[in-house]
Amino acid sequence: MKILYSWLKDFIDADLPAAELAGKLAALGIETAELKKTGADFEGVFTAKILKIEKHPNADKLSLVDLDTGSGVRKVVCGAKNLEAGIIVPLAREGARLGSNILTAAVIRGIKSDGMICSADELGLADKRAEGILHLDKNLLPGIDVSTLYGKADYIFDLEITPNRPDLLSHLGIARELSVLLNIPLKKIDIKPVKEHGKSVDIKISCPSCQRYSGRAVRGVKNTATPAWITQRLAAMGVNGKNALVDISNYVLYDLGLPLHFFDLKNIDGGINVRFAAEGEKFETLDGSKLELNAQDLVIADNSKAVALAGIMGGKESAVKENTSDIFIEAAYFNPQTINKTAKRYAMSSEASQRFERGADVSITLTALAHASNLVQEICGGEAGPVTDVYPVPYVPAEVIFTPQDIYKILGMEIAEEKLKQIFSGLGKFDGEKTPWKFIAPPHRRDLAHKWDLAEEAARFNGFENIPVSSTRASVAFADNPKNVDCSAKFAAVLTAAGFYECKNFDFISGRDLDNFYFDKKFTVELANPISEEWQFMRPSLLPGMLKNAAFNQSRGAAGYKLFETGKEYANMKGFPAESWAVAGIVCGAAAPEYFTQKSAPADFYFIKGLAAQMLKDFEGVDYSVSKTVPAYMHPKICMDILDGGRPAGFFGKLHPLTAKAYGLKNDEIYIFTLNLKTFEKKFKAQEFKPARDVPQFPSSYRDLSFVFDKNLNYAEIDKAVNSAGAWSKMSYNLTDVYTGPNLPEGKKSVTLNFSFWLMDRTLKDAEVDDNISKISAALSALGGELRK
Amino acid sequence: MNLTEWKQKCAVVEAEYKKQVAAAADLDALASARVAGLGRKGALTELLKNLKDFSIEEKKEAGPLGNELKKNLEAAFDAKELSLSSAKLNADLVNTNIDLTLPGAPVSVGHSHPLTIALDRMTAVLSKLGFLWADGPQVEEEKYNFDYLNIPAHHPARDMQDTFFIAGKPGMVLRTHTSNVQVRYMEKNKPPLRIMSPGRVFRKDDIDASHSPVFNQIEGLYVDKNVSLADLKSDLTAFMKGLFGAKAEVRFRPSYFPFVEPGVEVDVKCVFCDGASPCAFCKGTGWKEMLGAGIVHPQVLRNVGIDPEVYSGYAFGMGVERLAMMLLNIKDIRAFYENDLRILGQF
Known part of the structure; x- marks a missing residue:
């Protein structure tokens, strides 16, 4: 909402500097997004004609300019590049005032300058530094006061009005607010009595969505040019003048806040009927949109058709035209919800609809009507008809019964009763004679309905800066974090320690992502109103986002990456959108950071397997098994399920090269894992620590065993055989080598295990260690293995 | 011998x-x-x-x-x-001959996302102040996202936050704020209660350097007997001291959010410049807008079965990205979701 300072003064004698006023408004919660100065704020600047331009003898970039001032010739030093002989320029003479600066005589590089040729910004006519001097109309004579060519200095406040305060969407509204704050009375709105002639117009309200409808005809008007003072004020509002009648209706809107509508009376058949549209009723708006209305749309109709979409836009046919001679002026109050619904349905937001959907002032229709009638008659002539005012159920404002203590309790501070009384009597009908106090809000403040609202008003007008800081109160209880929070933090700690970078992606993905991952749309949560196709679906997996991150970083030169994300995944479960936390990661390229003395092997399946195992090592009942059904976006043979108590809780493996390709990833050696957090968060207890295990105090004995097996024998079989071989001491072992190639028969592999054996209470004897080894050897031989010599 | x-x-x-x-x-x-x-x-x-x-x-x-x-x-x-x-x-x-000026070997370190870093800091401070962490759904029923929060259908306030709707599921939206958690928590728990609800929210905004359709908020809620605007100011002062240091102060300005009354906009005193221009943080105003807050609207309390004549509460909310941008000198909100390793690797 724009406010012109001079216009505001129609309503209140406020004489603060503009910036200070903006500060006062801000303190009330009305922010000034932009404070713009308009018009001329200078004196002593006159038109002059350039006669001759010479180079300054002592400076390359300066010129000496001879000017005809209309009363003699002056010589001025000027540095501008856009000097031309014959043009008219603004010349500030010595003593001229430019804003707050007074021009003094100057000698520039040894030559006296008899004044200064001004640029637009020097005159305050441009916000930014202007290149060169201002060229004025060539037809102007020298010697004219330049300030007379521009409007008077003024200020436009571009105010941000919150949706609960429709009453502030006018100059009157802002003045009312200031009147309470500054304790300056409002000026009386200047309304002249209207002499009524001729017939009234019949008005009927046929539905509850219009609380009040007032109107009158003005016949025999001449829709002439609008006077400058109105067009200038409207221009400050950002509105281009059209014709007198349209401009007057706009003017009253910005003046008093009530949107009026002017109809061409000749296009109104009989009287006015405010009703809901018939389902499918056709209507053409004045800007040419052809609508098919529905039964919740409120229309202004005559006896045969809709003539306006109530509170939003008039109809094309009944619009005021250049040659309109009889008009009907509407001043009404429409139900905010009804207007909001219709405005949204047809995506039509107008100055009128914005005010009606927030709530107009039901009490001001007659004032606005009279004000408009005055202006119409003053500018366009004509005879005003009698007012018809239909107001079947008058508005009953809320009555708030409260005590000053109620206010103190909400604010946590006391305010002097006198101050409160001044504020509340300024705002509405207030009775503070005895407690409890009584406050009745005026009709333009429907937002003041209970003591909390009044507490806010008290705080605003008393100054929010006066609210004290109380002493902080103690905690009220203790509770754990939500389980997913701590559990995912634990995973994140493992992952960052392993060199992974945490990513955050939007929860949105595209139909193409679904295709790339072979996800079925049927099971996907889709947005009804996505920003774009790119972001149409709620991600069923964290992986597409990270593949896009991989592609992004590839394009910025990253050779490899380790990424993870914790976030929500979405699924359409039998028609209901479900969401669950997940953690997923992808890795590609060197497993360890490389440097000049050491290259790293690329991350492979065993890297991602080891990572998963590290993340899950403290969870009981976790197992891994070769996936039986592999997701289509995974390598068909390189994928393992993570099982929790036998139920799937995630998987890891190699991404299918075609999926990698779909994201333009050149290196398709990409390994991924994904974990369903829900499974693990249940098992995770933030306060539970894994108890320490005793370590042996007696030396362990170490042995290596190399066995040659059939190449296709799974390590899991070897593992099982070793564990069930019957070694009787404590034992641990590492796989140190798996070898195929020269020195081994075709179809064979050699597996080397490094064992350690120990007891907790004494040192093992060699014979005992040998006994263990021979048991293990026997078990491995039983698998078809042969001891490698 | x-x-x-x-x-x-x-x-x-x-x-x-x-x-x-x-x-x-x-x-x-x-x-x-x-x-x-x-x-x-x-x-x-x-x-x-x-x-x-x-x-x-x-x-x-x-x-x-x-x-x-x-x-x-x-x-x-x-x-x-x-x-x-x-x-x-x-x-x-x-006689050893080694070039000590060759670079050191890189250590394999991962990196938390800057938003995680910012959020961790905020939750840590609020935890100290006794706020419990509460969580809620991101795909939400309109009644929890709007109606219970005193934002009725066909009210212009509902347009303040452009909403994403779920296709084929009328009444389901992506939450536009984490206030849904407040409502859900108050439905299940009786005062006194004191919670924080960090998380993702979604708004159908145009994307630019300071707007993202997906972003994070953190909200706080305290409901007890006699909770006032002064309590809010005191706790927010403590919160901001935790984030910006002991010099931090807060300033209230009136504002409007449908679920609070009175509603306030909260500025934090610039801890970098004491009001001297030019300051990239506060632009020389000495203050930086940081949170929206207020006294919980009595209707919101009634909606969850809490009697506003007995109990009162305050609520506040702030953007995590905004704070992270300030603390970490990130100039474009989109950088958080681009996941450029060269940026992530700095944190």
């Missing part, structure tokens, strides 16, 4: 070999001296051979003397050996 002569001989041998030990210039010379002294045919071995010719009484005296001599000589050789080998090692070390 009698015992006396033997003793003299011993003294000579000791003196001779100690001299040789002292004179040995290198480990080889020392080794030859050792062989000559302590070797199988060395001087000491020869001397000890003479013991067999002595009487028992003489042996009793000569035996320990021989052992003593042997120990002395061994100690002398060992000491010299240590000294020579140390000297050699040091000489070798001095």
Whole structure:
């Protein structure tokens, strides 16, 4: 909402500097997004004609300019590049005032300058530094006061009005607010009595969505040019003048806040009927949109058709035209919800609809009507008809019964009763004679309905800066974090320690992502109103986002990456959108950071397997098994399920090269894992620590065993055989080598295990260690293995 | 050789070999001296051979003397050996030739996302102030996102936050704020209660350097008897001190959010410049807008079955990205979701 300072003064004698006023408004919660100065704020600047331009003898970039001032010739030093002989320029003479600066005589590089040729910004006519001097109309004579060519200095406040305060969407509204704050009375709105002639117009309200409808005809008007003072004020509002009648209706809107509508009376058949549209009723708006209305749309109709979409836009046919001679002026109050619904349905937001959907002032229709009638008659002539005012159920404002203590309790501070009384009597009908106090809000403040609202008003007008800081109160209880929070933090700690970078992606993905991952749309949560196709679906997996991150970083030169994300995944479960936390990661390229003395092997399946195992090592009942059904976006043979108590809780493996390709990833050696957090968060207890295990105090004995097996024998079989071989001491072992190639028969592999054996209470004897080894050897031989010599 | 002569001989041998030990210039010379002294045919071995010719009484005296001599000589050789080998090692070390200016080997470190870092800091401070962490759904029913929060359908306030709707599921939206958690929590728990709800929210905004359709908020809620605007100011002051340091102060300005009354916009005193321009943080105003807050609207309390005549509460909310941008000097909100390793790797 724009406010012109001079216009505001129609309503209140406020004489603060503009910036200070903006500060006062801000303190009330009305922010000034932009404070713009308009018009001329200078004196002593006159038109002059350039006669001759010479180079300054002592400076390359300066010129000496001879000017005809209309009363003699002056010589001025000027540095501008856009000097031309014959043009008219603004010349500030010595003593001229430019804003707050007074021009003094100057000698520039040894030559006296008899004044200064001004640029637009020097005159305050441009916000930014202007290149060169201002060229004025060539037809102007020298010697004219330049300030007379521009409007008077003024200020436009571009105010941000919150949706609960429709009453502030006018100059009157802002003045009312200031009147309470500054304790300056409002000026009386200047309304002249209207002499009524001729017939009234019949008005009927046929539905509850219009609380009040007032109107009158003005016949025999001449829709002439609008006077400058109105067009200038409207221009400050950002509105281009059209014709007198349209401009007057706009003017009253910005003046008093009530949107009026002017109809061409000749296009109104009989009287006015405010009703809901018939389902499918056709209507053409004045800007040419052809609508098919529905039964919740409120229309202004005559006896045969809709003539306006109530509170939003008039109809094309009944619009005021250049040659309109009889008009009907509407001043009404429409139900905010009804207007909001219709405005949204047809995506039509107008100055009128914005005010009606927030709530107009039901009490001001007659004032606005009279004000408009005055202006119409003053500018366009004509005879005003009698007012018809239909107001079947008058508005009953809320009555708030409260005590000053109620206010103190909400604010946590006391305010002097006198101050409160001044504020509340300024705002509405207030009775503070005895407690409890009584406050009745005026009709333009429907937002003041209970003591909390009044507490806010008290705080605003008393100054929010006066609210004290109380002493902080103690905690009220203790509770754990939500389980997913701590559990995912634990995973994140493992992952960052392993060199992974945490990513955050939007929860949105595209139909193409679904295709790339072979996800079925049927099971996907889709947005009804996505920003774009790119972001149409709620991600069923964290992986597409990270593949896009991989592609992004590839394009910025990253050779490899380790990424993870914790976030929500979405699924359409039998028609209901479900969401669950997940953690997923992808890795590609060197497993360890490389440097000049050491290259790293690329991350492979065993890297991602080891990572998963590290993340899950403290969870009981976790197992891994070769996936039986592999997701289509995974390598068909390189994928393992993570099982929790036998139920799937995630998987890891190699991404299918075609999926990698779909994201333009050149290196398709990409390994991924994904974990369903829900499974693990249940098992995770933030306060539970894994108890320490005793370590042996007696030396362990170490042995290596190399066995040659059939190449296709799974390590899991070897593992099982070793564990069930019957070694009787404590034992641990590492796989140190798996070898195929020269020195081994075709179809064979050699597996080397490094064992350690120990007891907790004494040192093992060699014979005992040998006994263990021979048991293990026997078990491995039983698998078809042969001891490698 | 009698015992006396033997003793003299011993003294000579000791003196001779100690001299040789002292004179040995290198480990080889020392080794030859050792062989000559302590070797199988060395001087000491020869001397000890003479013991067999002595009487028992003489042996009793000569035996320990021989052992003593042997120990002395061994100690002398060992000491010299240590000294020579140390000297050699040091000489070798001095000849080391390595380019110490080559770069160090990179350590494999991962990185938390800057939003995680910012959020962790905020939750840590609020935890200290006694706020419990509460969580809620991101796909939400309109009643929890809007209606219960005093944002009825067809109210312009509903347009303040452009909403994403779920296709084929009327009444389901992506939450536009984390306030849905407040409602859900108050439905299940009775006052006094004090929670924080961090999380993702969604708004159908145009994307630019400071707007993203997906972003994070953190909200706080405190409901108890006699909770006032002054309590809000005190807790927010503490929260901001936790984020920005002990100098932080807050300032309230009136504002409007449908679920609070009175509603306030909260500015934080610039901790970087004390109001001196130019300051990138506060632009020389001395204050930076940081949160929206207010006293929980009585209708919101009634909606969840809490009597506003008995209890009152405050609520506040702030953007995590906004704070992270300030704290970490990130200039474009889109950087959080681009996941450029060169940026993530800095944190």
